Amino acid sequence: MEKLIITAAICGAEVTKEHNPNVPYTIEECVREAGLAYEAGASIIHLHVREDDGTPTQSKDRFKAVMDAIHAKYPDVIIQPSTGGAVGMSNDERLQPTELNPEMATLDCGTLNFGGDEIFENTENTIKYFGEKMIERGIKPELEVFDKSMIDMALRLHKKGFIQSPMHFDFVMGVNGGISGTLRDFVFLRESIPADATYTVAGIGRFEFPLAVAAIIDGGHVRVGFEDNTMIAKGQVAESNGQLVEKVVRLAKELGREIANPTEAREILGLKQR
Amino acid sequence: MEKLIITAAICGAEVTKEHNPNVPYTIEECVREAGLAYEAGASIIHLHVREDDGTPTQSKDRFKAVMDAIHAKYPDVIIQPSTGGAVGMSNDERLQPTELNPEMATLDCGTLNFGGDEIFENTENTIKYFGEKMIERGIKPELEVFDKSMIDMALRLHKKGFIQSPMHFDFVMGVNGGISGTLRDFVFLRESIPADATYTVAGIGRFEFPLAVAAIIDGGHVRVGFEDNTMIAKGQVAESNGQLVEKVVRLAKELGREIANPTEAREILGLKQR
Amino acid sequence: MEKLIITAAICGAEVTKEHNPNVPYTIEECVREAGLAYEAGASIIHLHVREDDGTPTQSKDRFKAVMDAIHAKYPDVIIQPSTGGAVGMSNDERLQPTELNPEMATLDCGTLNFGGDEIFENTENTIKYFGEKMIERGIKPELEVFDKSMIDMALRLHKKGFIQSPMHFDFVMGVNGGISGTLRDFVFLRESIPADATYTVAGIGRFEFPLAVAAIIDGGHVRVGFEDNTMIAKGQVAESNGQLVEKVVRLAKELGREIANPTEAREILGLKQR
Amino acid sequence: MEKLIITAAICGAEVTKEHNPNVPYTIEECVREAGLAYEAGASIIHLHVREDDGTPTQSKDRFKAVMDAIHAKYPDVIIQPSTGGAVGMSNDERLQPTELNPEMATLDCGTLNFGGDEIFENTENTIKYFGEKMIERGIKPELEVFDKSMIDMALRLHKKGFIQSPMHFDFVMGVNGGISGTLRDFVFLRESIPADATYTVAGIGRFEFPLAVAAIIDGGHVRVGFEDNTMIAKGQVAESNGQLVEKVVRLAKELGREIANPTEAREILGLKQR
Ligand SMILES: [Mg+2]
Ligand SMILES: [Mg+2]
């Protein structure tokens, strides 16, 4: 089985210091959390950025400042900015971090409810546009899918040339509005992707570690981090993203799966070595 | 195996006379199509209405006029108005036909892409509101789901009291933006609903008859009609909704499944007899 | 979707004239039943043989006599003898019909209960031996599997060289002792075979036609015949194997699937044209 | 989620001191291995017995001696003797340990290959006989199933009164001749049992710990032990059955699942408290 790529989603757009005081806002905090995750075994940092007061932003400048600061200290880690943005943003606003030509970026493959009155909008035309821009800019998309229909959409747009293979998926599971996080759901999604595709799984909340082990034993990859879950165990707030990554590493070791470093992760994902 | 309930979706909001000249717009045309479907074996008419020029509307008056005209000629058929509405409508505008206290009405259980720039919006709060109104008005909802996540949403809102059991689902499969229409997709959805629930399947386009037979052999129910598919076979435009229903009836007979009349359909669905 | 190959299992080892007076024992009866099946649309005749009094036999001479008689009248039909044999037979006794170098023959991929005290024995060593002999004799095996474990066995022996690819499976479903015949079972088996494999499904008893339509819509192939089922509908004894094939043909036509003739079946299965 | 029942299969019929010098043969060795497993967290000891020289036996006296010795030291542990026996034994020979009225015993639900020329024979009539005897003797059967067909058999015999509900299954996965040990296989079996049933999973060889975590996160139960696997990690022979149990306990703790003691296990399985 190939080595395990761990992605740390250190920040997120919706989680705040109210949920966990260690959620990073400032550049220094982002470097700290990225570093702890990296040192624990993460080879990819999935990144959202905020102003120092915690306000989420897609500002190219802010992304550049944070990415540069992380790379200054951890030059080989893969940084994967989010293009999720926020309600009301234009496509180009959301795409700002891709102008920095990162190795990877997320590409959300459909529209869904996020609870209450909220909708996370990604129309077919938006997905096409994001796909084209990522091809132009030499970025490997992490295809975020919240249900089977989004895999179907990705496969359709792959056939039309908007997404290149080998495709890399992120199964986001357990969100209110998306697919639940049972093993049965996981196996169904996992069998819906092409034979040459790779995937990571992001279990939300209490689904984080159960789905992490599912992916570990299945040969997939794992995403953890404050964006998805802020607890190290039931009732116990995590000290850092590093602590969440450490737990995945322990589980992988028990199960005989080795951890990929960034060089190995690039190899597995077909990214150019830096 | 219980008898087969056939629903005819005779009209739809997006299909027009350009696709098939037999798509009904006027009251007379709706009565004609409902009647042909009913005589062929449909016990439920799923209904959208339009102005005479084909413009879709959620007008309570128009719904009343069409429903009364159908019931005048076919008094026992179950009429199930759509609450889908159109982009930009308020919840109450969409809910107008439910003020007529029909026996059933559709309740869409999530938000998804419909291709291009289009989003079919049904936020969690909208679903809750529709659920409450239907309980108030004594209407059994047909829970339209376009993917697994919408079943998860329905189950969550059922637990919170917004939807009553036994639940009745409609798996809409093969839409661009929703789950695909393979047998594997069908089996996955079908196994995701509670043991006491019933379901019908609406295969879109070329998926209509394959998914109809899947439901026939599985003990589920079937929806066909111009809303979902306008072709009786590859390259052959259907003459009427009745012709589509007849084909389902032939397939059911070959497979040993009897057809439910409206009285039997009410029994199966737990509706009051009229 | 490729054309539909229909196999007629006209005789079987366990079904008798008590079940259905049209079950063939004599050479003339076998020719009659094969002919009716062929004329109705079958391109493969799956063959067991018996003495005139109905006693099952694996005699090479009897197989030769029946096969020659069928080919004399229907020269292009594919004849697929069974190597199932009977309790207590040696491997070589069971393999007698393969000495006639037929195009295909069945190869049972595991051991299972057949009800009561009966066991259908096919040890791993037997399967290997049958596989080797079929490779030597240029015969394409139809890999009979009664559950998932038998697919796993076939894949393991394929890796070891005892079975060549592309593999062709027969899912025998609904036997007491084998896997049941639900859609869920079907989809599970169907997804367990390699991408380059083909399959047919043999639904036993009441599962015959439901599983036939499952395979028709899924792009698989279908086996029917007195060996598997003697009834044309609930409570109605079939007049001939031809009548069973005709029903499959009607269902395929309704579902837009064309029927393969023997030349097309050879093409699909990778057999040499005669 | 209910607490996790760990079963230790400390001995087995086929594994020997050649595989692992700690495999127990003598009474003292059995007590040692049972004790280490129990102290690590196992609440059930699944038991085969042997003569001091390692020869497997179904002798009632030997079972009594070993069971008494274990209970003398660990009075509350649940002992579950095997009725698997060996090739050529009669049903009553195999059933000898059930004459001791243990709380549980295994009941194999079908016949399958065990590699080479070996067949593990359990005809339908054998299964019925074992079922009846266990009902008579007040024993809860652990229904060993090696594939889906064996679940179907158990359900059929349950309907006929040979097995009582709530049923408790053991999915034995990864044997040459049985179903493989992928997550997909696991989920399929797991969804094939009744809603009121419980299950444990016994992953053979390298499947032991991957399937253990699958069951841990799914709410099932886990069997480990020398019978199934003698390695604590790739290339590392286990020191004891206790070491295997400890690893399951560590994994369960990481995943937030508590361990059942024998009293809690009896509660979960519906056994009388002693
Ligand atoms: Mg909007
Ligand atoms: Mg024998």
Ligand SMILES: [Zn+2]
């Ligand atoms: Zn994110």
Ligand SMILES: [Zn+2]
């Ligand atoms: Zn509609």
Ligand SMILES: [Zn+2]
């Ligand atoms: Zn046969």
Ligand SMILES: [Zn+2]
């Ligand atoms: Zn055992």
